[in-house]
Amino acid sequence: MPRRGRRWIAPAEAQTLQLRAGDIVFGGASLSHAPDGRVVFLWFAAPGELVEAAVEREYPDYLEAVVTRVLEPSPDRVEPRCPLFGECGGCQLQHLTYEAQLRAKELVVREQLRRIGGLDDAVVRPIVGAENQWGYRNHLRFSAGRKFGDVGFISRRGHGLLKVESCPIADPWVNEILPQLQGHGAGLHQVQVRHSAATGSFLVNPEVPGVPFPTGQKSYLERLAGHDFVVSASAFFQVNAAQAEQMARLVGEALPPRGRLLVDAFAGVGTFARIFADRFHRVIAIEESDSAARDAKVNLKPVPNARIHIGKVEHLLPAFEDHPDAVVLDPPRPGCAPPVLDALVRFRPSVVVYVSCNPATLARDLRVLVDGGYRLDWVTPLDMFPQTGHIECVSRLEWAGP
Numbered sequence: 001m002p003r004r005g006r007r008w009i010a011p012a013e014a015q016t017l018q019l020r021a022g023d024i025v026f027g028g029a030s031l032s033h034a035p036d037g038r039v040v041f042l043w044f045a046a047p048g049e050l051v052e053a054a055v056e057r058e059y060p061d062y063l064e065a066v067v068t069r070v071l072e073p074s075p076d077r078v079e080p081r082c083p084l085f086g087e088c089g090g091c092q093l094q095h096l097t098y099e100a101q102l103r104a105k106e107l108v109v110r111e112q113l114r115r116i117g118g119l120d121d122a123v124v125r126p127i128v129g130a131e132n133q134w135g136y137r138n139h140l141r142f143s144a145g146r147k148f149g150d151v152g153f154i155s156r157r158g159h160g161l162l163k164v165e166s167c168p169i170a171d172p173w174v175n176e177i178l179p180q181l182q183g184h185g186a187g188l189h190q191v192q193v194r195h196s197a198a199t200g201s202f203l204v205n206p207e208v209p210g211v212p213f214p215t216g217q218k219s220y221l222e223r224l225a226g227h228d229f230v231v232s233a234s235a236f237f238q239v240n241a242a243q244a245e246q247m248a249r250l251v252g253e254a255l256p257p258r259g260r261l262l263v264d265a266f267a268g269v270g271t272f273a274r275i276f277a278d279r280f281h282r283v284i285a286i287e288e289s290d291s292a293a294r295d296a297k298v299n300l301k302p303v304p305n306a307r308i309h310i311g312k313v314e315h316l317l318p319a320f321e322d323h324p325d326a327v328v329l330d331p332p333r334p335g336c337a338p339p340v341l342d343a344l345v346r347f348r349p350s351v352v353v354y355v356s357c358n359p360a361t362l363a364r365d366l367r368v369l370v371d372g373g374y375r376l377d378w379v380t381p382l383d384m385f386p387q388t389g390h391i392e393c394v395s396r397l398e399w400a401g402p
Contacts, residue, residue, distance in 0.1 A: 018051070018071070019051055021045035028388065028389025040064070041065070043066045044085075044092075048074050050072035051071060080094035089155070090167075093389060101386065108359055108391060109391060119367065124381065127380075135172050137174075138197070140192075142193070151178070165178065169388075202217070203219065205217060219295070222237055224238075229269050232269075232291040233291075234292075235269050235291045244384075255326055259281070261282045261325055263317065267285035268330070270287075273300060282305050286311070288312045288313070293308055293310045313336075314336075323348070325349050328352075335356070348401065351397070352397040353397075354393075356392065362393055366395060374400060375399075376396075
């Protein structure tokens with residue numbers, strides 16, 4: 001995928017290329033090649049299409065380009081639902097049928113496991129698609145215009161506010177209040193909106209003056225797998241409630257039905273620790289974010305066999321004296337630090353469940369665990385974010401070493 005942190009230069013003059021679009025890679029671009037052989041990350045193309053594309057960014061070893069004209073369209077191409085598609089950076093795949101999106105994402109996971117991890121992609125199970133491909137996102141951050149108070153998203157090019165009256169992937173409740181937020185964002189940097197359809201609870205933060213509904217809430221109440229969770233404004237929680245249920249189902253399928261000690265590493269607000277506490281004699285959740293850890297204390301209070309340790313997983317887990325027999329990993333995009341993986345290989349928990357939002361770092365970390373004595377049973381891609389290039393995976397590993 002394009003490495004956004006690298007230095008780039010604007011093309012000296014406008015360049016238009018004729019390209020044959022290759023497969024979709026992680027992030028949502030098509031991997032193509034310029035006539036001079038350089039790699040081109042081509043945005044808004046369908047695999048197999050012949051297109052004209054404008055070069056937007058030039059790096060020493062690759063280009064980024066955007067489709068300007070489709071010469072030979074793919075049968076998988078559809079009309080994007082959002083009028084801001086291509087300008088807003090939130091979605092990358094609205095131009096593809098949903099079936100094509102799922103195929104592309106599953107292919108990405110298989111390719112990353114093979115290329116980065118050197119792993120057999122036969123372990124990849126069919127991707128779990130979303131029943132609702134629109135109206136699913138219940139947590140959005142809107143940027144605010146300083147002059148007129150409009151709210152919206154920053155252009156994918158990184159400058160300029162796009163005023164948003166309605167977002168087709170947003171929770172319907174969010175779209176209901178969005179027009180009422182317009183004109184009230186002056187003086188604010190961002191407006192965060194979170195909503196739970198299951199509990200009816202919501203959060204609009206910070207306080208927005210002049211709107212006809214309460215704002216400034218510090219937390220709201222979510223529900224997952226039959227459990228309620230207090231979630232602070234700054235704490236992480238999955239944004240797609242229906243697919244979060246599928247994720248919890250997959251984690252439950254991967255964990256043993258009974259056990260002695262479960263460690264929920266990168267625990268957030270204590271999600272998996274709370275859901276699966278009844279399967280284990282003891283549960284320890286590890287979380288470094290102060291706000292999420294405070295929420296976890298509240299959420300785990302009704303669970304007498306669970307407790308929260310606050311700090312970095314790479315600092316706390318290796319120091320454990322009581323070795324766990326099951327571990328759930330749910331790290332951020334960079335994946336697990338080496339001390340975390342080293343500790344797992346040393347502790348040898350019978351089952352490790354790895355929840356990942358980045359197939360590249362997942363493949364890297366799975367390779368380490370397999371080399372350390374684990375057998376990779378399966379990897380299940382999960383489409384948590386339809387219309388976008390993001391991919392979640394749930395993986396199960398079992399200790400197979402001596």
